[in-house]
Amino acid sequence: MGTYHNPQTHYYMPDAAPTTLSARNLSRRFGQREVIHGVSLKLKHGEVLGLLGHNGAGKSTTLQMLTGALLPHSGQIEICGFDLARQPGQAKARIGFLPETPPLYREMSVDNYLAFAARLHLVPRGRIAGSVAETRRRCGLQDSGKKIIGTLSKGYQQRVGIAQAIIHQPEVIILDEPTVGLDPSQIRDIRTLIRELGDAYSVILSTHLLGEVESICDRVEIMHHGRIIYGDSSAKMQQYGHQPGFIVTLRAPPGLSELQAIAGVQQVEQLSATQFRILHVIDANPGAALLALAAQRGWQAEQLVPLQSSLEDVFVKITESETA
Amino acid sequence: MIFTIAHKEFRSLFAAPSTWLILGMLQFIFAWFFLARLDAFLQVQAQLAQLANAPGATQAVAAPLFGTVALVMMMLVPVFTMRLIAEERRNQTLTLLMAAPVSSVQIVLGKFLGLLLFLLFIIAGCLLMVLALAAGTQLDMGLLLSNALGLLLLTAAYAALGLYISSLTAQPVIAAIAALAALFGLWLTEISAVDSGNAWRALAPTSHFESFNLGLLNSGDWIFFLLFCIAFLLLAIRRLHNNRIYG
Known part of the structure; x- marks a missing residue:
């Protein structure tokens, strides 16, 4: 899988876990307005990182840059040792991305859609049926294979969105506000799923729900006006400035x-x-x-x-x- | 990867009931026109037979039919190209393609080929209709194939232009109207340049189709259609790439 870079900063995670994603000094302008200033992130295998911030803090923009959907004006992104700008094919095949609005073709059936997503992400032809079935089971979509996506409820559509992001078993899973608009029991299911995925791969999720960070994230980075202003384990964050x-x-x-x-x-x-x-x-x-x-x-x-x-x-x- | 996208594009066209409706209506209109031409030809056939070098069924029925189909394509292609990229942008599904390990070139070519395969069905429908005449008469296969080929190239040129316009906006309706306006404008340049030597005529795809319609395979026309397609596909690829730069 190429060379892994040694982390420059020390986190509480054991150093043995390989770095799956590292972003250095990302910045991004829209017109004259600079919205992201020198953001650096690091993610390790087996870790769930929460990107926390108010609306408009630059979370979605940062995540889009990490997936290659948006090019940064400066900075470098490496996925499992592959540079996103120089080897986009290799790097992107190792990313699964769920944007804020799940990218669903409403007229397709769940099975066809997932098979298309698998083919797009270079899953070998012979393994497609297997990974579609496996992913459907994982996301609780066993009975929805033949259904048309447009007819599914919001919660199920969100699950299809997550299924699309994990179908090719990517090393890095990027989820932009995965639980928005779901009912409490669906939120619980999806959080359990994210925790599972975090143990097997590595996950970055953005959210403005603090409960989400508390329950599933190992580590938190707080974004504010396009900068990372705080980063630590979520347990330590809870003790920030705390008088016992x-x-x-x-x-x-x-x-x-x-x-x-x-x-x-x-x-x-x-x-x-x-x-x-x-x-x-x-x-x-x-x-x-x-x-x-x-x-x-x-x-x-x-x-x-x-x-x-x-x-x-x-x-x-x-x-x-x-x-x- | 191009074929994955082309295949998906082709299938999702058939998922919409409106596609079936349009296909059915078109076939009906073309058949109507075909039968009307055939009827007219049968009425004057006796007189024609007295002429030396009289026009045959292919020239009198098939060529005008293909000419009409070419005109209808001008209005029809924008209806199908409008969705290609504009709708993906509006429904925010474009992110799926942008974040996947596929290049802008593959996305554009995949969508172009998927749509072209679909439009090929319409052309093939007309061709089959004309081939039915082979049961009663001798057909000029050369003229027929040159017509079909010309129509395919013309359709490809329209699809490339429509695809580019669709990549400019997030509103399919705007993409359809703009593409229709552009195609109509090109057609008008041909019509308004009355004398055949006028340089403006060279700009219009329809004028290049005319030589195919007469059975002339002119390399200049081939090159025009190829350059037309390549130019607009390149512009669309460039626009998608800019999507990553400007958001």
Whole structure:
């Protein structure tokens, strides 16, 4: 599969996994307006990368450039070691792409459409029937083979769109907002599928749904006004700028000063008659000490809930700090 | 890869009921015209027989029929070319082709050949109709084939122009009207240049078809049609490539 490039930046993923996609310093203008400024991305086998951002942040443009549907004004893209500009045939055969609007020919049947997509992506003639059947099974389209695409519901059309993107078993799967417009159970199915695909190949998906990032992505890059402003694992992103703490419920609460006196506690705030929010320093959690004290002095501790900043807060915090 | 796209294009034409309707109506109109010409020929046949070197059935029936088909093609081809790229752009299916490992050359040639194969059916329908006369009379096969060939080249030229115009827009209807206007304009240059030596006539595909219609295989006409097709196909390829540059 050619040579793989060593990652220059270190992510939490094991280095053993080969890099499937690397993009360096992409920029793109539409007329005089520069919409993408020096975006670099790296994707490894077995990874799901979420590209997060507001509407108009440049996510779709970036993804289109990664698939070769749009040429960047500067920068370089490599798919499994093949340069997208110099060896487009080799590189594109290893990409599966689902654009924002699934590219479906409404008058074709699902089987014919998928067979066409397979042939377009250079699947050998003898293997086409097999991969169509296999992909249909994967995407939950077993009973829809003979149906005309135009008659399918939105959710099923989306599945056909995903099926089209994975029919040739590409190393890199690029999905532009794959769950938009689906109902909750369809969203769950498609997320499960994306997670599976991420384990077997590698996936980049763009979204503005934070829940999606939380549930399926290994890593997050946040785009804002055409720049990547933040990139880390999605677990770490959740802790961005997060002050550790918890909310404790005490049925017979003591005075605030008594709580304040516990080692490690930075700030105590009374939320209601029995609830207190306690913020503490990062390296010492006073929870155990507090519970021990509560048992000793009869404060009747009821529950202790760690504070979790939602991904939403984090996202707003990151994009705001960039704008400011 | 060209044939994959051509095959898909050909099949999706037949998926639309309107295609079948148009095919049926056309065959009906051509048959009507054919029978009318045949009827007229049979009425004057007795007088013709007294002439030395009288026109035969091929010259009196087949050649005018092909002339009419050529004229109808001018209005018909834009109806089919309008969808080729404009509709893909409107339905955003063009992305599938742009992101797939196929070049703009393959996309354009595939679509062109797919449509040409379909239009070949219409030409073949007319040819078969004329060949039915072989049961009763001697046909001038040379004249017949030169007519069919000329019609094929003319149709190819129209399809290439229509394909290019379709690649310029995202609205099939605009593509159809613009292609019709362009073809009509070319036809008018031929009509308005009355004397046969006028250089403007050389621009019109219809004037080059005329020599095929008379049974003349002129290399100048061949080259005109080939250059016409190549020029517009190249322009369409260029336009698709620009699609990747300008979005």
